[in-house]
Amino acid sequence: MGRLLASAEMARAFTIAVLAAVFSAFTIERMSSPVTQATILAVLCAIGAAILWVRREELSLLRLAPTSLLVFLAWALVSVVWTTDRSDTLFGWMALFGYGFLAITVGHIRDTLQTVRALGDTLRVLLLISLGLEILSGVLLDIPFTFLGIQGDLAIGGPVQGIFGSRNMLGFVTVIALITFVIEWRSQSLTSRIAIPSIALAAMLAILSASPTVLVLALAVGVVTVALTIVRHAPAERRNVVQWVLGVLVALALAAAFALRHPIIALMDAGSDFSIRATLWNTILDFSAVKPIQGWGWFGSWARGEYPFTYINFQLDDHHQSALNSYFDVLLQLGAAGLVLFLLLGGVALVRSWLVASVRRSVVYAWTPLMLVTLAVESMFESFTIVGAGWFMLVLCALRAGQSRSWRENIDAAQTGVIPTLRAEG
Structure with missing residues (x-):
């Protein structure tokens, strides 16, 4: 069990699971309940604590947070x-501590490039799901999905909300996604065949969100x-x-x-x-x-x-x-x-x-x-x-x-030479 928790595969799987749970919180609560979302976060925190414990020799208490x-x-x-x-x-x-602890765990078991790649993979899927549900609601069925806050206004050019609860939240997520996708592309973590459609998807949803904050964020x-x-x-x-x-x-x-x-x-x-x-x-x-x-x-x-x-x-x-x-x-x-x-x-x-x-x-x-x-x-x-x-x-x-x-690097340096x-x- 210790070997599994300390493995690179576990670190990547845990990071993807955390990012999916964090950015899908609104949908999870609406499709189930806030208790379900809290339970998911609590389980992830427990797994994260176990991973940090197994990797404790790699960590410095002074630089934990x-x-x-x-x-x-x-x-x-x-x-x-x-x-x-x-x-x-x-x-x-x-809730503040739980989300923060998950971020600390991810930050210690993944480096910056690995984090960017995991976030990019997660947001690509969530944005595709958002677009798919908006097409289903606003074009194919022409009925709102009120339990998700989707109004079905895609056919008239928006605004759209996706699975994030509001147009402003969707706009916020698309800007995060755009930054992440471009960094993935520029760091050669993605080929143009995947990067360009990803950027186009995020940009399109940013425009369709009609969020007034997107323009300010972009500028x-x-x-x-x-x-x-x-x-x-x-x-x-x-x-x-x-x-x-x-x-x-x-x-x-x-x-x-x-x-x-x-x-x-x-x-x-x-x-x-x-x-x-x-x-x-x-x-x-x-x-x-x-x-x-x-x-x-x-x-x-x-x-x-x-x-x-x-x-x-x-x-x-x-x-x-x-x-x-x-x-x-x-x-x-x-x-x-x-x-x-x-x-x-x-x-x-x-x-x-x-x-x-x-x-x-x-x-x-x-x-x-x-x-x-x-x-x-x-x-x-x-x-x-x-x-x-x-x-x-x-x-x-x-x-x-x-x-x-x-x-704290200087303290660590003094101890290690x-x-x-x-x-x-x-």
Whole structure:
């Protein structure tokens, strides 16, 4: 049994199973129940713990998980002391920990290229299933599949949801898929015969989702890709100067985007959608002011019948299931302290992964910073990054970034006598 758990075949099978369960969570819950999904995750966590135990000699306790992640999880758990419902907070924290533990396990048993390939294989299948169900619902049968949230609007050009529950979630997944498919192709893990149809499939579903966030994500990822390409091809002696120049340009671009936010919103035809979000965020700020440091307690997705979520929806005469913004959600639930920890988790990971990708010539190292930028931008419009697949990807990327650049490498080096270095390749 130990040999099986430690085998490469088991690591690949486990990774595929985890990715399929994480990204199919909505469909599993709708076709069965949330208890079924929780059971699947619990079984996978148990298997993951067994795999890590068998591989314990390969692991370093100091580098098992990023410190920022551990502190954030600890703060979310401590919020059970002041939460409005301790049982719901515990269940919410268990989900947070479960998805995070699965990401940590995958991050330790698969390297970056293996992870990219496994994610690519999984998303190809899930996107094909989504397209197939949309064709069946919207073209062949012309009836909605309400139990999956599929409206059957493919024949009129969308929007479509696939098996992900909403058009915005489908749009988010397609952007993740596009990044992954392109990295697979550029790293020669896929032939053009598979890569090009995969990219076309993701792009088509991104367009059909009609999600207003897809355009923003595509623009952000495109700009970051160009910037990273410039840095990677800059001479080593000029790389720091290029980094600073790009940093100043990014700051100026963000300032310009803020100043021109109203024309940009009008151009995207997202005025009413943004107005709804702005009203929601203003209300959240009012409630956050009551408990500014610690927040109201961790719940993840807004629990039904819990204060202050129900009262916020009552005031707005709406039925929001999140703050439609990961940062506002963390501020509401874990206060300013939790928001700082959340920003540290993502920010430190982004800086680390960017520095690694800027000196390593293999294109696969670009996957982590591009994914983190996607998560950061998506967090401005949805709360996907603090639950489910989004949280899984954040933890996985944070772990991946920390494995290449971490203060704990120096401690390991002191114990082993090996000095870690990060040389520019090429």
